[in-house]
Amino acid sequence: LRKNVEDFTGPRERSDLGFVTFDITADILNGKMSIFDWNVKQLFLYLSAEYSTKNNALNQVVLWDKIMLRGDNPRLSLKDMKSKYFFFDDGNGLKGNRNITLTLSWNVVPNAGILPLVTGSGHVSVPFPDTYETTKSY
Amino acid sequence: RALRGGRSSGGAGSGGGAAMDLFGDLRRMNKRQLYYQVLNFAMIVSSALMIWKGLIVVTGSESPIVVVLSGSMEPAFHRGDLLFLTNFHDDPIRAGEIVVFKVEGRDIPIVHRVIKVHEKGNGNIKFLTKGDNNEVDDRGLYKEGQNWLEKKDVVGRARGFLPYVGMVTIIMNDYPKFKYALLAVMGAYVLLKRES
Numbered sequence: 067l068r069k070n071v072e073d074f075t076g077p078r079e080r081s082d083l084g085f086v087t088f089d090i091t092a093d094i095l096n097g098k099m100s101i102f103d104w105n106v107k108q109l110f111l112y113l114s115a116e117y118s119t120k121n122n123a124l125n126q127v128v129l130w131d132k133i134m135l136r137g138d139n140p141r142l143s144l145k146d147m148k149s150k151y152f153f154f155d156d157g158n159g160l161k162g163n164r165n166i167t168l169t170l171s172w173n174v175v176p177n178a179g180i181l182p183l184v185t186g187s188g189h190v191s192v193p194f195p196d197t198y199e200t201t202k203s204y
Numbered sequence: 205r206a207l208r209g210g211r212s213s214g215g216a217g218s219g220g221g222a223a224m225d226l227f228g229d230l231r232r233m234n235k236r237q238l239y240y241q242v243l244n245f246a247m248i249v250s251s252a253l254m255i256w257k258g259l260i261v262v263t264g265s266e267s268p269i270v271v272v273l274s275g276s277m278e279p280a281f282h283r284g285d286l287l288f289l290t291n292f293h294d295d296p297i298r299a300g301e302i303v304v305f306k307v308e309g310r311d312i313p314i315v316h317r318v319i320k321v322h323e324k325g326n327g328n329i330k331f332l333t334k335g336d337n338n339e340v341d342d343r344g345l346y347k348e349g350q351n352w353l354e355k356k357d358v359v360g361r362a363r364g365f366l367p368y369v370g371m372v373t374i375i376m377n378d379y380p381k382f383k384y385a386l387l388a389v390m391g392a393y394v395l396l397k398r399e400s
């Protein structure tokens with residue numbers, strides 16, 4: 067599982083807004099077998115950013131998600147993706163934040179039964195720069 | 205005098221025989237039998253209530269089983285699916301979890317996914333939700349001026365699910381005549397059932 071990012075921050079109103087672009091290479095497995103067994107209807111995959119700020123001890127923001135149905139290829143190879151959702155902080159905690167951890171997780175939706183939430187192994191830490199970008203070249 | 209015994213075909217014709225037998229039974233029952241049947245019925249109702257209350261205690265949720273009412277979480281959940289919830293106090297709310305919450309002042313619980321979490325050191329959490337099948341987040345569904353949900357708005361977290369089973373509840377809600385008919389049939393069956 068690998069992610070590469072480049073990013074910059076820009077202020078909107080009074081909260082920090084981060085922009086992240088990323089690549090994802092992943093193989094979703096259940097142990098050694100494909101995750102799609104007889105009781106898996108679909109997977110809800112999401113990329114979340116977790117970090118702490120002065121305002122909040124823990125912040126989690128979902129940047130991107132995807133629904134993978136039974137029958138789809140469990141291998142992901144996405145390049146140059148932009149976040150689907152605005153990465154707003156609750157405050158100004160993104161500027162200069164050196165440690166934003168990006169993790170890929172997924173919710174297994176069975177045909178019937180338990181709904182587990184699984185976190186993929188392998189995560190990437192990204193720093194945000196110390197200054198704001200004034201031009202929005204997103 | 206025999207209180208029970210084989211059913212004698214007392215005078216009823218072949219047509220409508222079953223219904224006549226039932227009413228015949230009812231008339232033949234003496235008071236004690238009637239009380240017995242009523243108590244039987246009350247026991248069934250109490251047991252059901254106790255199981256439900258027990259579930260509420262064990263899961264920590266005021267409504268441990270809910271029916272999905274809208275298509276906002278498709279294709280994972282469809283209208284009529286049944287969800288099993290827990291609401292343990294120490295379970296933190298984390299991004300990606302499916303929560304059932306109630307907006308202040310509204311009765312209908314909503315099943316959506318948590319997409320943003322901001323938690324303070326003292327445990328104070330505020331979070332934002334969005335339905336998988338919706339384009340935008342739920343801010344439009346919250347109260348006027350409300351931008352975040354808090355722990356107190358949560359009914360529970362979805363831990364398991366069964367498809368289609370909840371359709372019965374939706375049908376009973378949309379067609380009350382069906383609900384009354386079902387209740388009448390169940391009531392008649394329990395009251396008139398004879399243990400032989």
